[in-house]
Amino acid sequence: MEIDKAIRECDDRRLKTKYNNAIYVIKRALALYPVQEVALSFNGGKDSTVLLHLLRAGCFLHQAEEFNSGGDAADGGKTFPIRTIYFESPSAFPEINSFTYEAASIYDIQMDIIRLDFKSGLEALLKANPIRAIFLGVRIGDPTAVGQEQFSPSSPGWPPFMRVNPILDWSYRDVWAFLLVSKVRYCSLYDQGYTSIGSIHDTVPNALLCTRNSDSSEEKFKPAYLLADGRLERAGRAKKNSSTVCGKLSSTSNGLKMENLNSGSMLTASIITVGDEILFGTVEDKLGSVLCKKLHSIGWAVSRVTVTRNDIDSVAEEVERLKSRDDMVFIYGGIGPLHSDVTVAGVAKAFGVRMAPDEEFEEHLRHLIGEKCSGDKNEMALLPEGITELLHHEQLPVPLIKCHNVIILTATNAVELDRQWDCLIELAKSNGILEQMDPFVSKCFATTLSDVEVAQPLSKLCAQFPDLYIGGYRESREGPLIITFEGKDLSRIEAASQSLCQKFHPGAFSKIK
Ligand SMILES: Cc1cc2nc3c(=O)[nH]c(=O)nc-3n(C[C@H](O)[C@H](O)[C@H](O)COP(=O)(O)O)c2cc1C
Numbered sequence: 001m002e003i004d005k006a007i008r009e010c011d012d013r014r015l016k017t018k019y020n021n022a023i024y025v026i027k028r029a030l031a032l033y034p035v036q037e038v039a040l041s042f043n044g045g046k047d048s049t050v051l052l053h054l055l056r057a058g059c060f061l062h063q064a065e066e067f068n069s070g071g072d073a074a075d076g077g078k079t080f081p082i083r084t085i086y087f088e089s090p091s092a093f094p095e096i097n098s099f100t101y102e103a104a105s106i107y108d109i110q111m112d113i114i115r116l117d118f119k120s121g122l123e124a125l126l127k128a129n130p131i132r133a134i135f136l137g138v139r140i141g142d143p144t145a146v147g148q149e150q151f152s153p154s155s156p157g158w159p160p161f162m163r164v165n166p167i168l169d170w171s172y173r174d175v176w177a178f179l180l181v182s183k184v185r186y187c188s189l190y191d192q193g194y195t196s197i198g199s200i201h202d203t204v205p206n207a208l209l210c211t212r213n214s215d216s217s218e219e220k221f222k223p224a225y226l227l228a229d230g231r232l233e234r235a236g237r238a239k240k241n242s243s244t245v246c247g248k249l250s251s252t253s254n255g256l257k258m259e260n261l262n263s264g265s266m267l268t269a270s271i272i273t274v275g276d277e278i279l280f281g282t283v284e285d286k287l288g289s290v291l292c293k294k295l296h297s298i299g300w301a302v303s304r305v306t307v308t309r310n311d312i313d314s315v316a317e318e319v320e321r322l323k324s325r326d327d328m329v330f331i332y333g334g335i336g337p338l339h340s341d342v343t344v345a346g347v348a349k350a351f352g353v354r355m356a357p358d359e360e361f362e363e364h365l366r367h368l369i370g371e372k373c374s375g376d377k378n379e380m381a382l383l384p385e386g387i388t389e390l391l392h393h394e395q396l397p398v399p400l401i402k403c404h405n406v407i408i409l410t411a412t413n414a415v416e417l418d419r420q421w422d423c424l425i426e427l428a429k430s431n432g433i434l435e436q437m438d439p440f441v442s443k444c445f446a447t448t449l450s451d452v453e454v455a456q457p458l459s460k461l462c463a464q465f466p467d468l469y470i471g472g473y474r475e476s477r478e479g480p481l482i483i484t485f486e487g488k489d490l491s492r493i494e495a496a497s498q499s500l501c502q503k504f505h506p507g508a509f510s511k512i513k
């Protein structure tokens with residue numbers, strides 16, 4: 001079988017591993033479901049094309065094994081035995097349409113053309129046919145891949161069938177390696193700079209492949225397989241609903257104080273430190289307070305700093321709780337290759353996604369650590385699937401990891417934190433990940449009055465000025481009581497501090513800041 005032969009004879013080890021894994025998934029599916037109960041969802045796209053050829057190889061190998069005759073019952077992969085469905089749409093590119101039909105004719109595919117939306121089309125298909133599993137060319141990084149496994153039942157509300165995703169863990173590079181090594185035809189649009197193809201209304205060639213001659217203004221595009229960074233394959237797809245740049249989810253209850261403070265434009269962050277040693281009292285967390293200061297300096301309110309155990313569930317629980325309460329969550333500690341380094345896995349669990357190899361991150365690690373970290377076993381290159389954004393900065397040896405509104409910091413001391421913070425702030429200027437807010441202003445007063453004397457007037461003042469943070473602390477029982485006013489409006493702070501001074505004899509409070 002020509003596909004199987006081409007891959008086995010090539011010297012791309014990574015491609016062979018991916019191929020073998022995909023074939024394994026296909027064989028499992030064919031062992032679980034009779035061939036007349038499975039279907040291929042094919043649309044002429046590159047991922048679909050890879051899947052078609054994997055299925056051709058998989059069916060051939062499965063049949064060969066079944067009949068244990070080295071190929072007697074198989075026909076050399078000439079007739080494609082799996083029912084194939086194509087949802088044809090008037091807004092598809094004509095090149096996609098013609099390639100799909102051409103593939104059906106070349107590979108002798110029995111293709112059902114469905115001219116309904118996906119859901120209604122599948123309902124009709126399943127009513128008329130005993131289909132129980134459908135193969136899809138969905139890959140990690142596709143918006144629809146989040147939460148999916150290689151075998152994932154269809155979602156609630158969809159007709160019941162098993163979605164089988166043999167190339168879920170394939171990267172953009174793997175797809176092109178396969179298509180080029182196996183020398184199969186693919187849709188011509190990919191040679192014209194299209195890297196991921198949706199409808200004619202939302203897809204243009206990928207600008208990252210654009211070349212322009214100095215002597216002509218004519219735009220030209222390189223072929224899709226030359227795109228260096230596969231994470232940008234969807235750069236030619238118009239965003240349907242662009243998510244908020246800073247990953248803000250909601251500013252829900254952060255306690256009464258924060259809610260009141262939130263009446264203005266207040267963004268809140270929380271900080272999670274991961275470390276059993278901190279909880280044992282063996283080491284002290286020095287980064288939490290540094291990070292609080294830094295966040296405060298750009299006008300963010302920190303709603304809480306927590307310490308959690310080096311345990312996936314503890315991390316996941318804390319991240320899950322805080323990511324929906326605060327605009328941004330910072331997490332550090334527990335990052336690396338040790339058994340106790342569970343932070344990234346905890347973040348994945350909090351978002352309900354699995355960990356998957358990230359080629360680009362692996363490349364950075366390889367530069368940093370050397371070849372020791374290559375291959376399938378590099379657990380440090382596993383990142384939360386479909387939600388990870390790598391934040392690059394030339395000053396950082398390895399990019400920072402951002403999963404929605406959770407930023408994973410790798411700093412282990414204040415100097416490293418300073419560097420990572422400065423890079424984040426610089427990046428924020430271009431991509432808006434960390435919005436800079438109006439700065440806080442504050443005033444502090446010292447008094448020798450007792451806590452009991454001050455308590456009631458102070459709590460009345462808090463009710464009068466809900467937009468301010470009014471607090472009190474002392475450094476010793478004998479020393480002065482310090483009253484702090486914190487907020488974004490200096491005139492309000494002045495009004496509140498005057499109001500407090502007027503409640504007591506002149507000179508009872510002295511301003512210290
Ligand atoms: C065969 C097939 C099965 C699908 N099954 C599901 C499903 O179980 N749940 C779901 O939310 N979407 C399902 N979808 C829809 C896709 O996840 C996704 O919404 C669609 O591919 C997005 O296409 P669009 O970007 O053109 O809107 C299915 C699509 C196809 C073709």
Ligand SMILES: Nc1ncnc2c1ncn2[C@@H]1O[C@H](COP(=O)(O)OP(=O)(O)OP(=O)(O)O)[C@@H](O)[C@H]1O
Nearest residue numbers: 041042043045046047048086087136137138196197
């Ligand atoms: N119109 C369609 N008809 C049949 N299957 C479809 C259709 N649209 C999507 N699919 C299924 O969903 C999978 C994922 O679609 P997606 O658009 O991400 O990949 P692709 O079209 O194969 O490649 P590309 O990312 O280059 O567009 C396809 O491989 C195919 O299995």
Ligand SMILES: [Mg+2]
Nearest residue numbers: 045196197198
């Ligand atoms: Mg597509």
